[in-house]
Amino acid sequence: MLRPPWSRVPLMSAGVLLATALTGCSLFGRAEGATNPGAGNAATAAGESGRVSLIQKLGTDGPVRTLEVDPSGRWQCRDCAGDGVDSTGSLNPEQTQRLQRMLADPALAQETDQARHYKQTCIDALTSTLLISPELTITSQDCPGEEKPPVAYEILLLLTQTTPAEDKG
Template sequence: MVRPSWSHVRAVSVGVLLAVALSGCSLFGRAEGATTPGKESAAPPTPDGRRVSLVQQVGSGGPPRTLEVDPTGRWQCRDCAGDGVDSTGAFTPEQTQRLQDMLADPALARETDEARHYKQGCIDALTSTLLIPPGLTITIQDCPGEPKPPVAYQVLLLITQATPAEDKG
């Protein structure tokens, strides 16, 4: 078996993240309760709330799971449990507030891939990437001994425990 080069792994990861980022805006228009594609019918997002996207992939060839959470706590997941099923739902008000508090934590800026000089440490491991507009990218990989950024890891746990997504890290 030929191992993929790091540049190939990085290129695949960047491609997956770009595809999710470009399609993220259209995902919420089709969320549960939407009456017209592209128009939200639920409560409008809070003005100071933040969206977050989670992309998970096992290895460089595994299918990506994507989950989008809007500021109101509504979420939509593609292949969330790795079974090909898409699902939607909403966090409780308490979960939504907790998530928004963590997303507003200034410590997240110190946990970005750029700030940590993050480099993938394992091949064929579960890689979870949080995308938090306007430009925060935080990757957490399920590698033995790899430190987990504390606030981002709590965001990951909240999202995966409150949805069908699975955190195996």
């Protein structure tokens, strides 16, 4: 079996990382002089903020779609369907409560890219990154055989099934 050229993986990884960093900075900026909670408090930090961002990219050339959800369930999606259209809306109260319960789940700390030693393995797959706090970044790809982190995958499903942030390509 021929392996695809790995030179494309760093390019895609760099693009996802850049989008992640830019979105993460805007969502989770801290006041000057604020302290950074340690990784051991990651689940607590997630539960306190109640915010989440979803960044998705299909392959190396696809547009970057960004969904931001605040603790009240209000969301804003940029380039939601990969067509350049932005939209806003709100989760219903049950969806908002469910999302907040999942964001506060201590199991998320074991699902982070760092805890799983995550490495992207597919080229031209849909890559989804959840930014829950500066300490909680969870990436997954729609690749055959890739295990999905259970709590993060439930969050991903909730967000993609209740907003326009889904793969339509």
